[in-house]
Amino acid sequence: xxxxxxxxxKVEYETQKIQYVLPPKTYTPDFYFPEYNLHVxxxxxxxxxxxKKHLLIKEQHPxxxxxxxxxxxxxxxxxxxxTTYGGWCKKNGFIYAEKFIPKEWFNERNTKDIS
Numbered sequence: 001x002x003x004x005x006x007x008x009x010k011v012e013y014e015t016q017k018i019q020y021v022l023p024p025k026t027y028t029p030d031f032y033f034p035e036y037n038l039h040v041x042x043x044x045x046x047x048x049x050x051x052k053k054h055l056l057i058k059e060q061h062p063x064x065x066x067x068x069x070x071x072x073x074x075x076x077x078x079x080x081x082x083t084t085y086g087g088w089c090k091k092n093g094f095i096y097a098e099k100f101i102p103k104e105w106f107n108e109r110n111t112k113d114i115s
Contacts, residue, residue, distance in 0.1 A: 027057055029066065033106070039066040040101055046070070046077065046085045055092060067105065068096040 001013045029039040043050065046068075057066065073086035073096055089096040097105075 025053075027053065031101075036106060036108075037065060038105065039064060040069060041066060042069045043085070044071045046075070046088065048077075051077075051088065054094070058092070058094075066094065068094055069101055070096060070098055073098040 001015070003011055003013070005011055030042045031040040032038070033040070041054075054066065057064070068085070068089055070085045073089075074084050077083050077085070077088060083091070086096055086098075088094075095105075
């Protein structure tokens with residue numbers, strides 16, 4: 001919307017979009033298994049802020065193997081959502097488990113390079 005101020009100056013309201021990048025932040029995984037180059041994040045609740053954070057980390061560090069362990073993977077993201085924690089992981093390419101770190105995760109070797 002364009003308007004003219006009382007001083008005769010044109011002004012536009014919310015017509016410009018300016019992208020910006022958040023300042024660098026750090027993430028500390030709950031557990032790291034160096035022999036397997038495996039990061040494990042344990043979550044009782046998967047809040048929106050955590051989902052956004054993990055998507056950014058995955059985008060910026062695709063070489064990392066970050067997996068989730070949930071108290072209940074069938075919990076919904078929110079009361080109105082049909083998506084479960086496990087469904088969100090599947091959709092976004094994260095491996096997950098429920099209650100415990102599966103022994104199978106240690107039977108596989110992570111072949112990703114540590115950089």
